[in-house]
Amino acid sequence: MNRRNFITKSVATTAVSLLPLSFWSTLWLQEFTLDELTGKANLSLYGEGYQLREEVNKAFSKMQAEAKKEGIHIQIVSAYRSYERQKQIFNAKFSRYTKRGLSGTDAVKKIIEYSTIPGTSRHHWGTDIDIIDAKAKQPKNVLMPRNYDEDGPYCEMKMWLNEHSEKFGFYIVYTNNPKRKGFHPEPWHFSYQKTSLAMLKAYQDIDFQKIITQDTDLKGRAFLSESFLETYKQEHILDINPALLP
Secondary structure (H helix, E strand, O other): OHHHHHHOOOOOOOOOOOOOHHHHHHHHHOOOHOOOOOOOOOOOOOOOOOOOOOOHHHHHHHHHHHOOOOOOEEEEEOOOOOOOHHHHHHHHHHHHHHHHOOHHHHHHHHHOOOOOOOOOOOHHOOEEEEEEEEEOOOOOOOOOHHHHOOOOHHHHHHHHHHHHHHHHHHEEEOOOOOOOOOOOOOOEEEEEEEHHHHHHHHOOOOHHHHHOOOOOOOOOOHOOOOOHHHHHHHHHHOOOOOOHHO
């Protein structure tokens, strides 16, 4: 099997256009607050050992139960993540990379290979999940692309997801399309399409740059210029699986 095809199957670019009109009319009627979109709201979340929106958790539970019938134990290792938690991750990485000798600019570039700037993470929405196969022999670092390859511990789960995840509404976010920019491919990161589509549409209307640049506790803030953040928006926020674009 071709390695690229194994990691993530080809994206069906017509997937979104084939959705019924009733889907879209219901979708766009939803409203989300600024705090909700940037991880600062006090949301009602569900799950055991993780947190998701109610409808997302229900869909995930169904997918998890179906996979278990075939001996695959899907486990969420990261779901909802608040603004403050994302900032802790960002700040810790910035400190670590600059201590290793990277410039502030290079440290930020290194961080955004896989990690988001706080206030811009899809994990703020309670719609996205990072998953592993709990049944497999666990590697030292679980969220590594090689773990989902043909000879990786999560290969069986990845094959099952390639075949079934979209039936439950979950789509891989950061594909391995060689023309895609932004975050490196993440074969572990899936998003619940119906809700995240609406949230991304709403997110595009907010001034996220203002939120980021006014946070005096955010390390590396001085290196996040207006032009840098505009490029970040186009490449890291919007250059994703087309099935997840409104």
